[in-house]
Amino acid sequence: MTELEKGPKGRRRGRGARERILSVSQQLFREQGINRTGMDQLCAAAQVSKRTAYQHFTGKDELVAEYLRRFDPSVLSGVFDRTDLTPRERLLAAFDIPPPPLPCARTSPPPSNSTTQHPASQYARDYKKAVAARLADAAREAGAADPEQLGEQLALLIDGAAARTRVLxxxxxxxxxxIAAVLIDNAIPATAGDDRRLEEAAR
Known part of the structure; x- marks a missing residue:
């Protein structure tokens, strides 16, 4: 295998092909969704041959998994790790950063003897669970009576907003x-809410 090969337009392509593919995937996945973006389109936009693409990624699932890992390896750390925000503010700030587009669940079940899962689908599930867990942690800090329930409600709300944004x-x-602000206020007992308002007023 040579370091350089010709892409679909006859241009010489170097080892930056992997980064170009990932950069193009970020744009196309956000614009039209993961499931609607095919490898042919990705290769054409990145100006690489399919042979080159499959030298870097065994398939679309591996490409999607790498894209998702790069999007936010620590799960919205720019929101949940901020020390300048109160826990309630962190919950609301999660709605300021739309999540990455995740692949839809496959409609056909895997073979009964299958013991492996597609990496992108597995990462999507893990990512959604991790977001709900971080929301629950922030809800617990904010004094929510049932932080796990509030975390799941807010995670569902984020998923719905992401889907509606893409479709419309x-x-x-x-x-x-x-809507999240109403859910948060209803889930936090009055005393916790009073403490939170006093904390925010003092900042």
Whole structure:
């Protein structure tokens, strides 16, 4: 295998092909969704041959898994690890950063003797669980009576806002944030809410 080979337009391609594929995938996955983006389109946009693409990634699932890992390896650390925000503010800030587009669940079940899962699908499940867990942790810090339930409710709200945004091509997160504020206030006991308001007023 040579270091350089010709891409679909006859240009010489170097070892930056992997980064170009990932960069293009970030744009296309966000614009039209993961399931609607095919390898042929990705290769054409990245100006690499399919042979080159499959030298870097065994298939689309591996490419999607790598894309998701790069999107946020620590699960929205820019929100949940901020020390300048109160726990309630962190819960609401999660709606300021739309999550990455995740692949839809496969409609056909795997073979009964299958013991492996596609890496992208597995990462999508793990990512969604991790987001709900981090929301629950912040809800617990905020004084929610049932932080796990609030975490799941907010995670579901984020998923719904992401899906609506993609389908309608209109940002649904501001409306979701308004609903989230109601859920958060209803889930936090009055005493905890009073403490939180005093904390926010003192900042």
């Amino acid at each position: 091509n209109a940002n649904a997160f501001p409306a979701a944030a308004a």
